[in-house]
Amino acid sequence: MSEMRSEGAPSLAAWPEIPFEAWRDTCGALHLFTQIVGKYRLARTPWVNHSWHATLYVTPRGLTTSLVPDGPLGVEVVFDFVDQQVIVEATGGRRAAFALGPMSVADFHARVLESLASVGATPDFHGRPNEVPDPIPFRQDTAPRPWDASAVRRFHAALVRIDRVFHQFRTGFLGKVSPVHLFWGSFDLAVTRFSGRPAPLHPGGVPALPDAVTREAYSHEVSSAGFWPGGGPVDAPAFYAYAYPTPEGFASAEVRPAAAYFDTGAGEFILPYEAVRSAPDPEATLLAFLESSYAAAAGLGDWDRLSMDCPTGRPLQPRPL
Incomplete structure (x- = not known):
């Protein structure tokens, strides 16, 4: 069993390494x-x-x-x-x-x-x-x-950076959108956009979770994205994106960056955290994944994007009408 460590906090400049x-x-x-x-x-x-x-x-x-x-x-x-x-x-x-x-x-x-x-x-x-x-x-x-206190601090440093990008992405949508929040059940930081239409009844079956909770969570059509530190569909830190219900052709949609791929077992697009961390511009790389996976879900799902999409927000700049 590893002992508690007392190293200082990670650098504020770089995205930290967080090997699972x-x-x-x-x-x-x-x-x-x-x-x-x-x-x-x-x-x-x-x-x-x-x-x-x-x-x-x-x-x-x-x-x-x-x-x-x-x-x-x-x-x-x-x-x-x-x-x-x-x-x-x-x-x-x-x-x-x-x-x-x-x-x-x-x-x-x-x-x-x-x-x-x-x-x-x-x-x-x-x-x-x-x-x-x-x-x-x-x-x-x-x-x-x-x-491992040092690993926990690095994980938190990653969450701070991811949270900032998720909040930026959240601003580019006029429809119903979730807060950026951490679900402690699945242990993922997530943000979700909604088409406004009811969804088919979810089959449930999530381990140790009442089906009524799952079905209420997926009562309406969603395009959702998030981040796991590891232990999800892949045993490494990764971003994910999915749609419920999954529109036809979603798995073969073009999602950026090139490191993103569709995991057929999970039914989701996966982007390794390391591909974002090591990119010349990590924030732009992650934002490209969020925007392109949403575009695939909303486009193939026939969402009313003309009335829902808007430019992402900027400090002190009212949204143009």
């Missing part, structure tokens, strides 16, 4: 840790379409639930990857924190419950992971888990 195999076990622990925190938000927040009420958001220091309504309180839970800690804060000034490091999922779960209770929040939520095979209840997952 080097931090696979830490990534698996972080995935389950985010599920525990995310389930607290899920349990306390009124349902928003497509489960948008349950997600986490990228911050300069890590990830946050944003403000969670909990009785008379507002509560925020933060993963601080700079100082390697979890912080729980409630309105009125009450605060609790504990260090991130090697520990079991059961230990992390207990510390979250203790921290929530100490600030007056409600430490009561669903206690089993979602969207993972053979889920073990958090309280029973007592196996030691490693924690």
Whole structure:
């Protein structure tokens, strides 16, 4: 088991290297840790379409639930990857924190419950992971888990850069579009555009996820893109893009850059993170993937692009009419 490292934060200039195999076990622990925190938000927040009420958001220091309504309180839970800690804060000034490091999922779960209770929040939520095979209840997952702090910081540095490009891409659409958010079930940062039309009933079948949740998430036609750190359809960090329902001809559509390919098993276009990181202009390369995969989904799906598409936004420049 690798030990916790204390190297400094990665450079702000370059896109960091984040090879999955080097931090696979830490990534698996972080995935389950985010599920525990995310389930607290899920349990306390009124349902928003497509489960948008349950997600986490990228911050300069890590990830946050944003403000969670909990009785008379507002509560925020933060993963601080700079100082390697979890912080729980409630309105009125009450605060609790504990260090991130090697520990079991059961230990992390207990510390979250203790921290929530100490600030007056409600430490009561669903206690089993979602969207993972053979889920073990958090309280029973007592196996030691490693924690590579340097790898977590590099992962966060990548998320900050990806989040910026996803937000830029999000501005070029006038129709319904999701926030840029991290789904802790599948552990991906994602952004989704909607055609405005209802979709066929989704078949469900996502591991450890009620079909009703999946079907509500895909109740309307989508073109979606996102990023996995690894452990998805490919065992490496990668971007993905898909459409639901998948229009005829989507798999053979021309999607940029040349490193992008259609994965028939996943039913999605895949672009390796390394192809973006090593490109002369990583942001432009990623934006080309987002825009060309959306163009394929919307064009082949006969979306009303004349009324939905618009130029991407620029600071201090109102959208031209």
